[in-house]
Amino acid sequence: MDRLRPGDHACLSFASDEDRWRVLRQFALNGIGSGEKVMCFVDRGAAASEAADRICGTSELARRAQSRGQLIVSSTSQLREPDAPLDTARIISQMLDAIEAACQDGYTGLRGTGYMASVLYPGMDPSALIDYEHAVQQRLFPDQRYTGLCQYDRRWFGDSLTATMTSIHPVSVIERIGALHVTFTSSGLRLAGECDLVTRAELAAALRQARERATGTIVLDLTDLSFLDARCATDILGLAAGLHDQEALEVRCGPHLRRILLLLGAESIPHLVITRDES
């Protein structure tokens, strides 16, 4: 979520209301902090005022943004008639107007999120949804004045269609805090989410596997890791400390994680190099 940038078209797949509101809260706060106007379109079932309460939570920052018009929470019926066929051109035209208006008002851009179950109508073919996402991708994002987050509720769309919709979005957002996602790559390992005492065993297993597969340099990509505690950081340093000549560990991360690793003694480990996140 912290790495979402203007021009990003992201997908959030979720199955719990608590997860959804927490992610939307973070989405809104990040946009407010970077000077964007934030528009949250909520489903017909949730009153806009109740949704605003869930999105603002205890955040004074969000409440102040709402009262000065930087944060707008409104019903999707503003964009389209409920149960009517999807009028993609009309939605895109309205969003383009909204982006322009936000920039004219002095904001750095517009950030928008919508509950995609509101887009469904009786008899709708899933291919219409895919076409809609492709059209939106082509028209709203190239000039990098808009950041979009499409919310796909697995309880409505089912796992299979949600997976399809996630795969056609350039960016996807992890909905569960506290989870660790491990992806093995050709050169090593990518971690996303959080490493702490709860997920430490998963980290240990992943590091072990990366070590077994390695030939030469293991690349450990931490750019999507939002939290790393002292124990897990020490486990990573321990992997490097146990390497032999001809082997190395390259850790890719942002400045904060780099500082933590250095504090914990990274500089004294010969087979370890920390490189900057390129994005």
Next chain:
Amino acid sequence: MAALEGDDLLDAVFTAADLSKLRYMVGEQCANCGLSDERRRDFVLAVHEISANAIMYAGGTGRLILRAAERSLCCLVRDSGSEPVPGPPEPAGADTGRGLWLAAQLADELTIVTENGGTTVSIMMRLPDP
């Protein structure tokens, strides 16, 4: 959660399963108080380390109080003073003091008080000038 007193922003009893949510809630309060991104991440990590300490070494549960003063943010974690919950043994050579040490590096101040059989670890972060 207990009823908040005075300038208490959070008051929660926690176990390991609550750590992630606690970090999120503390982070949100840091943003409200105007801490910079970098300092917020430092403080959340320090809060995590002192909380994890209570879980690992003092009964598996603790109480966290987050308190705002005029120019600083303070977090206290009280443990119950019970025996540590048996868990997987630490790997040989593991430095079990690392967490508290790191918290002391990241926060502006760290104090430890042991009384009545329990321990309170407090960390403080100065807030930027308004």
